[in-house]
Amino acid sequence: MHVNIVGAGIIGLATAFELSSRGHTVCIIDPSPGQGASHAAAGMLAPAAETVWGQGPLHQMLAASNKSYPDFVNRIQAISGQRPDYLTSSTLVVAAEPADREALHELVELQTSLGLSAQKLLPSQARNLEPALARNIAGAVLCEDDHQIDPRSVVRILLEYFQSDLVLEQCVEVIKDDKNQTTAVLTSSGTRLEAEQTILCTALGTVRGVQPAPVRPVYGDILRIQGPPGPALVTRIIRGIVHRENVYLVPRKDGSLVLGASVREDGNPQVNVGAMYNLLDNARRLVPGISDCSLNEVIARARPATADDRPLIGRIDPGLVISTGYSRHGVLLSPLGSTLTADLTEHLPASAMLKDVDPYRFPTYSSDTLLEQSS
Amino acid sequence: MHVNIVGAGIIGLATAFELSSRGHTVCIIDPSPGQGASHAAAGMLAPAAETVWGQGPLHQMLAASNKSYPDFVNRIQAISGQRPDYLTSSTLVVAAEPADREALHELVELQTSLGLSAQKLLPSQARNLEPALARNIAGAVLCEDDHQIDPRSVVRILLEYFQSDLVLEQCVEVIKDDKNQTTAVLTSSGTRLEAEQTILCTALGTVRGVQPAPVRPVYGDILRIQGPPGPALVTRIIRGIVHRENVYLVPRKDGSLVLGASVREDGNPQVNVGAMYNLLDNARRLVPGISDCSLNEVIARARPATADDRPLIGRIDPGLVISTGYSRHGVLLSPLGSTLTADLTEHLPASAMLKDVDPYRFPTYSSDTLLEQSS
Known part of the structure; x- marks a missing residue:
């Protein structure tokens, strides 16, 4: 048809x-x-790292879709001859302050109750995995099944x-x-x-x-930055909780990073200066080295939210x-x-x-x- | 010829x-x-607000060129039929913290010794002129002869x-x-x-x-932001001293603001994330309302410095x-x-x-x- x-x-x-x-x-x-x-969109495929209470049947849908991603990518490659940038790099959820550890505990509790993969790490263990993390992070959780694709x-x-x-x-x-x-x-x-x-x-x-x-439109501001030449700043998705706010850093194969994302319902389709500042502020708290990066792009788009x-x-x-x-x-x-x-x-x-x-x-x-x- | x-x-x-x-x-x-x-370039014509010790004969050159600006603009208009965006809006130098007041005092001393127009204001007087200034600024100096042009x-x-x-x-x-x-x-x-x-x-x-x-190239990062609809956020140039660092906000006729500028000698022609963050951080300290602005543009360029x-x-x-x-x-x-x-x-x-x-x-x-x- x-x-x-x-x-x-x-x-x-x-x-x-x-x-x-x-x-x-x-x-x-x-x-x-x-x-x-x-x-x-950053393209986080993070049903465990991004899970929140009260989403009901959405959890199962996110987990099911995540499971079918390798097949989705393989089929696109088989038919088009080109492979989307899909990286199975895992995700590290990082709490900045001791008070943010509470949110981390809640997250692990929820993840466990949903049968999602989540492994608590000490700050030192997290910094072993990602040396660019700030010394004074409060805790971390490794989500081994949470990966990423470049939607573009x-x-x-x-x-x-x-x-x-x-x-x-x-x-x-x-x-x-x-x-x-x-x-x-x-x-x-x-x-x-x-x-x-x-x-x-x-x-x-x-x-x-x-x-x-x-x-309804839920606007998000998102930055794309470029790491300095040399080893990648971070090698897996860093999903941060900083003063109870969320921020993420998604490292791409080419050394660039996607830094996002605000959640605005102010009806303004332009990039918001305060939201951009806040993203930078929170990301710097977790990975101070982003200050050495160059800015590639800042854009805002609306998510179609229900x-x-x-x-x-x-x-x-x-x-x-x-x-x-x-x-x-x-x-x-x-x-x-x-x-x-x-x-x-x-x-x-x-x-x-x-x-x-x-x-x-x-x-x-x-x-x-x-x-x-x-x- | x-x-x-x-x-x-x-x-x-x-x-x-x-x-x-x-x-x-x-x-x-x-x-x-x-x-x-x-x-x-933001186009600050600010020989008084931007004066620093030890520039020798440069002071006279800056002041002389500033004096000839109205004639320069008039001549361009007379010959081309178009008037450059030249605003005689004056400049307010604002110290954020009590420790920054020291720099302000030094500036006034230098300005006075050079015969430049500079008028000390209490924080309350400064906020009378520019209500968008933060409540906790430490002091201000009004430079009545420091204006602006849009170089573009x-x-x-x-x-x-x-x-x-x-x-x-x-x-x-x-x-x-x-x-x-x-x-x-x-x-x-x-x-x-x-x-x-x-x-x-x-x-x-x-x-x-x-x-x-x-x-040698001295790089500067500079943002252009757009104020929310309604009255202009600020009506004159705000030249800030925040933790001994410099930042400025130059309001344009169309409600946009130029926020600058970093001073980098790192050889990187791209916008630096840390420098951009720092500009936003310092500007927010003085004019919190910039958080409500939209981002129009971020660029970096090299100044040819001697x-x-x-x-x-x-x-x-x-x-x-x-x-x-x-x-x-x-x-x-x-x-x-x-x-x-x-x-x-x-x-x-x-x-x-x-x-x-x-x-x-x-x-x-x-x-x-x-x-x-x-x-």
């Missing part, structure tokens, strides 16, 4: 890849492919792979037949693109004819599926999210997980609302 | 403007006009004005006749550009056939003049430097000031050295 995929972020592209692998043809519509949250490498490879299936335009409207079934989309140039199925992977974007998804941090994957009409609201977990959930979305698109028997990501779990989101709006 | 001007920073362009005003024709050679230090506006206007006189190529060599007099320059494309006089305004750049000027901070303006051979080494004062010294350089180029009677900027004041720089090199 032929499928329209609106949105060429990592979710849209992974979904296109999944459907294409299953023998379908795709048309991917995006005026600025890969320039949204995927362009900012996934996006770049898949955009090349789908080069001839890409329409560099805004999708402005979904077009329905008299049975209220989506049959096509309309682009900003007035082009009508027919498809048996249409999938909206539009993050925070809206499309005429479809009720806006219950997502009230419970779980994505919204569901069928809107017999021809229309949505897949958005991945909150902070878009990169990690790409393999699982694209599989669930492809299953739904193919009308395969529903996975048990689909009920946890059903967009209709939010009472404000309903077919009725849409009908009321369009009446 | 026809003059080659190598280098289209603010010095080269101001010199071209001066010579053009005197009826000469110019050819300006630069592969990236206005992209050097002029692109980074000068560069933009003069580049437009000289559009048809611009050669967007690297000058690779000066060409001399059999009397060792420069008669032309050679560009990267092999073009030979003849001129009666050639002026090198090449900052740190070198040109074959001319002894490199005794300048051992005594005074520029190098002098005649190298009967057809060749150099004008470089303006250190931290290129923007402020543009009117004076371009006048002195034009006088020299026209073989006018030497101003008394020329001996203070003579490149041969440095023993390592001499005609002999050049002859030895080329023999």
Whole structure:
């Protein structure tokens, strides 16, 4: 079958890849492919290090998607001939102050209760692993199954792979037949693109004819810095807790580091000076050597967040599926999210997980609302 | 006469403007006009606020050039039809900690001894003028004659004005006749550009056939931030002394602020993370509200510095003049430097000031050295 995929972020592209692998043809519509949250994301695949209380079924989804990452990467490589930058470098969660150790203890307790790999380390043991850590850290936890991918490498490879299936335009409207079934989309140039199925992977974007998804923008500021020549400053992800605030440093193969990320709900899409300062301040507390780095880039992007941090994957009409609201977990959930979305698109028997990501779990989101709006 | 001007920073362009005003024709050679230090500079015209002990004759030069700025700006406007962004907003020097007050006292003492305008203020008086200042500042000095220009506006206007006189190529060599007099320059494309006089305004750049000027790169990191909508965060230049370190905030007409500048001699042309952090840290100490700003830009550039901070303006051979080494004062010294350089180029009677900027004041720089090199 032929499928329209609106949105060429990592979710849209992974979904296109999944459907294409299953023998379908795709048309991917995006005026600025890969320039949204995927362009900012650090690509931490850290279900253990980033776990928090009260996420319910999200834990299982994150762990399951993390497990399928090696296969996801291998399949991309097998089909495209290029391997995304996936590093199984593990993650060290580091508490800065004695008061931050409490958060570390809570984290380990939660990780253990969820069966996630987590190993408490003394500060000296942590500094043995990562000598660039500050001497006065308070404690650390090694998460051996928490790795990383460079989302830009996934996006770049898949955009090349789908080069001839890409329409560099805004999708402005979904077009329905008299049975209220989506049959096509309309682009900003007035082009009508027919498809048996249409999938909206539009993050925070809206499309005429479809009720806006219950997502809100949660902005993140993120820095990319370059270590001085010589040995890498750190060799694994450093996930820090500094005065109860979070910060991370993700070392790339090329000696660069991704330093992130703020969490802002102030509606400002520009990089915030205070948030950037805070990231630098907290990162310096843990790894003083970042002061010797050069700045490559500072950007801000909006994460499409939901009230419970779980994505919204569901069928809107017999021809229309949505897949958005991945909150902070878009990169990690790409393999699982694209599989669930492809299953739904193919009308395969529903996975048990689909009920946890059903967009209709939010009472404000309903077919009725849409009908009321369009009446 | 026809003059080659190598280098289209603010010095080269101001010199071209001066010579053009005197009826000469110019050819300006630069592969990236206005992209050097002029692109980074905040444009503080602050001979009083930035004065330091031991600069000798530089004080008089800075004060004289500052006095001629209104005329410089008016002349640019009269001839080009566009007015550079010159703001006579004054400057407030602010000491953060009680220990920084000492530096403030020294500054006022020096300013008074030099006859510069400087008025001591209590913290409460300073906060009356600039309510965004932190409550716990230790003291302030108002410098009523210290203003600002946006160097990018000068560069933009003069580049437009000289559009048809611009050669967007690297000058690779000066060409001399059999009397060792420069008669032309050679560009990267092999073009030979003849001129009666050639002026090198090449900052740190070198040109074959001319002894490199005794300048060294002093890097500066500088941020451009955007205030939140509404009244401007600050209305005059804030020149801060924080833990004996310097920082400044220069408010532009459009609500943006220039936050600078580090002083690095580490040979790294990239933005340094530690220096950027330090600027933010010190600026936040004085004006906490910068945390609410958005980041527009962070760049680093090299200042062409000399051992005594005074520029190098002098005649190298009967057809060749150099004008470089303006250190931290290129923007402020543009009117004076371009006048002195034009006088020299026209073989006018030497101003008394020329001996203070003579490149041969440095023993390592001499005609002999050049002859030895080329023999």
